[in-house]
Amino acid sequence: MPAPYEKGSAKKGATLFKTRCAQCHTIEKGGPNKVGPNLHGVMSRHSGQVEGYSYTEANKRAGVEWSEQTMSDYLENPKKYIPGTKMAFGGLKKPKDRNDLVTYIKEASS
Template sequence: MGKDSFAPGDSKKGANLFKTRCAQCHNLKEGEGNKIGPNLHGLFGRKTGEVEGFAYSDANKQKGITWENDTLFEYLENPKKYIPGTKMAFGGLKKAKDRNDLITFLAEETK
C-alpha cells in the first residue's frame, strides 16, 4: 500500500472512521441535507465548493479541484494546509491507512 498516494483500503474500517470522525458534521445520502459541513453524496467527480445550499468559504469555492481518490488522500491529511481558509475544523487523518480506509468507504457510500 502506497504511503504517499491512495491505495484501496478497508471500507468497514472506513465506516467506523466516518462514524467517529466525520458524521457529526457530514451526511452521506442523497436528500439528507447539509449539516455543519456539506452533504457528501455525489462527492467523487464534484469540484470544491459545489454543494447547493452550503455556505462555502471563498477558499473552497476558488480551489477548483475535483474530488477523487488522490485529491481526497492529500486533503484529508491536513485540510487547512490543502485549502488555506477552509471552514473545515477537522485536523486531518495523519495515517495513510486511515485515509485509504475512509476514502474507500466514501467511494462506496456517496454514489
C-alpha cells in the first residue's frame, strides 16, 4: 500500500521538479505542453484533461482526480498506477521525495 501523503518541502520539491520533471513538463500558467502536458492547475483536475495534449486512451479513461494523495501514489510508479500511460518516468520510490515533489507541484501549479 502506498505511503500516505504528508506535506513536504516545496524548496526540495522544486529541485526534484527541475531534475526529474522539467525536461517533459512545464508548470507555469500558460506554459506549453512538451513531451508531457503542462501541469498548471493539475490539482483537482481529472487525468487526461489538458487542452491540446495528446493523451493515451488509458490516461483519458483512468478518471483519476489529482489530489496530493493520488499524485503521490501515481509518482511512485506511473505505469503501475495507470497501465498504458506513455509517461516514461520510472517513479520516485522514496515517500519523502514524493511528498516534497507533490508539495511543490501543489504550490507551483495553483
